[in-house]
Amino acid sequence: AVVSTQSTGTAREGDNVMYLAHRNDIDIEGACEASLACCTCHVYVDEESFDKLGEITEEEEDMLDMAPDLRENSRLSCQIVLSREIDGITVELPRITRNFYVDGHVPQPH
Secondary structure, eight states: OOOOOOOOOOOOTTOBHHHHHHHTTOOOOOTTTTSSOOOTTEEEEOHHHHTTSOOOOHHHHHHHTTSTTOOTTEEEGGGOBOOGGGTTOOEEOOSSOOOOOOSOOOOOOO
16 A cells, blocks of 8 residues: 655745654654765655756765665755755655664654
8 A cells, every 4th residue: 555645844945855844743764863874864856846956965875875766856855955946846755765763763853
């Protein structure tokens, strides 16, 4: 069975998508808390917004290499900084993720 949930959130410019997800109770891990040291906040970005995102860094690419079910429109949500250019961005959570938390820890938004 495929479970589909849509959520709409309001954010400020400069927020990143991962923290926005946390503030809106969207189940995305973010184990490294945006320090670019894991792939647990991996998402798929809609084509229109993806084309407007800045170039992916080598560090982000290295982390994405560890993500299961990688696609051409994959990005780490902690690296997507919200701006007017990507107003209305749509991201999709992968069906599977690489989780690092084993003790029930839930990251808190900053």
